[in-house]
Every structure is written in C-alpha cells, then in structure tokens.
Amino acid sequence: MNMTFRWYGRGNDTVTLEQIKQIPGTKGIVWALHQKPAGVVWEKEEIKEEIDYINSFGFHTDVVESVNVHESIKLGNAERDQYIENYKESIRNLGEFGVKVICYNFMPIFDWTRTEMFHPLEDGSTALFFEKTKVENLDPQELVKTVSESSDLSLPGWEPERMARIGELFEAYKEVDEEKLWENLAYFLNEILPVAEAAGIKMAIHPDDPPYSIFGLPRIITGEFSYEKLIAISDSAANGFTLCTGSMGANPDNDMVQIAKKYASRSPFSHIRNVKIYENGNFTETSHYTTDGSIDIKGVVAELHKQNYEGYVRPDHGRHIWGEVCRPGYGLYDRALGIMYLHGLWDAYETKKEEV
Ligand code: DNO
Numbered sequence: 001m002n003m004t005f006r007w008y009g010r011g012n013d014t015v016t017l018e019q020i021k022q023i024p025g026t027k028g029i030v031w032a033l034h035q036k037p038a039g040v041v042w043e044k045e046e047i048k049e050e051i052d053y054i055n056s057f058g059f060h061t062d063v064v065e066s067v068n069v070h071e072s073i074k075l076g077n078a079e080r081d082q083y084i085e086n087y088k089e090s091i092r093n094l095g096e097f098g099v100k101v102i103c104y105n106f107m108p109i110f111d112w113t114r115t116e117m118f119h120p121l122e123d124g125s126t127a128l129f130f131e132k133t134k135v136e137n138l139d140p141q142e143l144v145k146t147v148s149e150s151s152d153l154s155l156p157g158w159e160p161e162r163m164a165r166i167g168e169l170f171e172a173y174k175e176v177d178e179e180k181l182w183e184n185l186a187y188f189l190n191e192i193l194p195v196a197e198a199a200g201i202k203m204a205i206h207p208d209d210p211p212y213s214i215f216g217l218p219r220i221i222t223g224e225f226s227y228e229k230l231i232a233i234s235d236s237a238a239n240g241f242t243l244c245t246g247s248m249g250a251n252p253d254n255d256m257v258q259i260a261k262k263y264a265s266r267s268p269f270s271h272i273r274n275v276k277i278y279e280n281g282n283f284t285e286t287s288h289y290t291t292d293g294s295i296d297i298k299g300v301v302a303e304l305h306k307q308n309y310e311g312y313v314r315p316d317h318g319r320h321i322w323g324e325v326c327r328p329g330y331g332l333y334d335r336a337l338g339i340m341y342l343h344g345l346w347d348a349y350e351t352k353k354e355e356v
Pocket of ligand 1: 065066103104105111112206271317329
C-alpha cells in the first residue's frame with residue numbers, strides 16, 4: 001500500500017504540502033493541473049513545474065487525478081478525434097515525467113454528485129450528503145446553483161465553464177443511452193491504451209458516483225458487471241480501475257470486500273472511505289472508521305493486505321471537523337485521521353501474518 005494524499009495545487013487548496021508532510025507514512029501527492037479545462041493538452045513545462053514543486057517536499061508524483069475526458073468523447077461526436085489526440089499527447093507528456101497512473105472517469109456532464117456539502121452529523125461535524133428523492137425531483141440547474149453557492153471552491157467536475165453549457169449538453173445526451181456510452185468508451189480506450197502502454201502509464205477508471213443514473217443521464221461504471229465489460233473491451237494491463245469504496249459502495253448491492261477480492265489486482269489506485277447508506281437510498285459520508293458507516297473498510301483493507309497490494313491508496317472525502325474551513329470533503333484533519341486508521345489496520349494485519 002503506497003499511501004498518498006490528494007492536493008489541489010498552490011492557491012487552490014486550503015491544505016499545504018507542509019501540513020501533509022506531517023501525516024505519517026504519506027509518500028505521494030495525487031495531483032492534477034486543475035486549471036486546465038477538459039480537452040486541452042497538458043504541456044511539458046506546466047507538468048514539470050508542478051512536479052518539481054511537489055517533489056521538493058520529498059513526495060512522489062506518480063498518480064494524476066484526473067485528466068478529464070472532454071464531453072465530445074463521451075458523446076462520440078465529430079470533434080472527438082481531435083480531443084482524443086490531445087488526450088494522447090497529455091498521456092505521453094505525463095509519461096515523460098514518470099507518472100505511473102492516470103485516474104479518469106466517464107460520467108456524462110456531472111462528476112460526483114451530492115445534494116448537500118455541509119450536512120450536520122450527530123457528532124457536531126458536517127459532511128457531504130446525497131438525498132435521493134431530491135435528485136429524482138430536482139431540476140439539475142437548481143442543483144448546480146445550490147452547489148456553487150455552498151462553497152467558493154468549485155468541485156472537480158463542476159467547473160463553471162462546463163456548468164454554463166449544461167442545457168446544451170442535456171440536449172446532446174438525449175441521443176446517448178448506456179449502450180452508446182459503452183461504445184464511446186470502447187472507442188476511446190482502444191485509441192488511448194496503446195499510447196498509455198508505451199508511456200508506462202496505467203489508466204484507472206473511476207466508478208460513477210453515485211453508481212446509478214441521475215437526471216436521466218446514462219451511467220455505466222456502477223458495479224462488477226461494468227468491470228467485466230471493461231476487461232472484455234481490452235485486457236491490456238493499462239486498462240485499470242480505481243477501486244473506490246465510497247463511490248461504488250453507495251449502492252448496497254455492491255459488496256466492496258468481494259469487489260476488492262476480485263479486482264484489486266486490476267486496480268493500480270484505491271480510494272478508501274466510508275459512507276452510511278439509509279433505507280431510502282440517501283447516504284451521508286462519515287469518518288473512515290468501519291463502525292461509523294455501511295462499508296466494511298476493515299474487510300477491504302484485509303483483502304488488500306492478503307493480496308500484498310502495492311498499489312497507490314488515498315483516503316477520500318472526510319468530514320469537516322474541529323472547525324476546519326476547507327473544500328467540501330477535502331480538509332486536512334479527517335483525511336489525516338483516515339490515513340492513520342488505514343495504516344493501523346494494515347499494521348495489525350501485518351502482525352497477524354507474522355504470528356502465523
Ligand atoms: C471525488 C472524486 C472524483 C474523482 C473523479 C475521477 O471526490 O473521487 O471527483 O476524482 O471522478 O475522475
């Protein structure tokens with residue numbers, strides 16, 4: 001388990017690398033050029049500058065999250081080939097600077113979706129929250145407004161440029177059902193995977209969050225079945241997954257321990273976090289502690305340990321605790337606690353193994 005921490009870059013995050021340095025056992029920073037709109041080539045000089053800065057703190061920069069996929073590629077329209085060429089160029093450029101994993105997603109229009117950013121929890125903290133009926137009955141424009149008003153820092157995947165075109169995008173997606181979206185994903189993968197292989201990079205697709213259709217838009221990376229379909233598209237070692245316990249696990253039908261058992265070896269990157277799912281399908285994010293949520297985090301870590309998992313791991317969304325003002329889900333304190341919990345579990349399993 002190669003422990004990492006996601007950081008949004010200078011001037012774009014309330015957390016600093018100096019602070020992350022003090023979280024025990026954190027080897028790398030999961031980074032991105034967050035200012036680049038989807039579809040634009042990541043140039044070598046910009047990559048080098050960011051990498052040099054992060055490396056100067058002694059962190060590795062092996063994992064990028066995310067190089068976002070332009071909507072034209074997901075829609076499969078006439079402009080997609082140009083955007084795919086740009087994507088390939090970014091892969092090659094990142095490979096030149098030693099990047100090993102690129103996390104990306106294939107969710108139409110929205111990236112991860114929540115209805116509340118600062119939902120109060122019983123312990124006095126706040127956390128991200130998803131109210132299913134609200135999403136079922138809400139005009140997506142309304143949600144965009146609520147989300148953008150609740151935080152100064154835009155959520156990844158909710159960039160203002162993309163949100164400004166939302167009406168037009170919904171129109172375009174009328175032509176794209178799940179089958180079509182799979183076809184467009186296959187087209188994209190068949191183009192980029194050979195380039196990733198040559199660059200020494202593993203692509204790691206992130207599951208849809210939540211893992212079901214919202215606002216009538218197709219969503220396809222939702223469970224085991226999706227993984228089997230991805231493998232059928234290409235068995236290349238570069239065709240990897242991001243094992244995200246909180247995203248895929250938000251559907252209680254997805255048993256994350258079983259999924260880790262079957263697919264950890266194809267997942268060069270893991271996001272480990274907990275959510276508490278209610279009977280009506282709503283869910284709230286919680287601490288990483290197994291007891292606090294619905295996901296068997298200790299079972300997932302046991303599975304990774306059994307497989308001597310050497311992939312990159314990061315804690316994921318945390319609660320907002322101790323009065324911290326931060327990006328929704330991306331404060332310092334609760335994610336640091338999450339890391340210590342994951343290290344603790346790992347060490348305990350390690351000791352157990354030595355005793356046998
Ligand atoms: C949410 C994240 C996602 C993830 C992308 C990957 O916090 O897990 O935004 O980075 O979906 O492309």
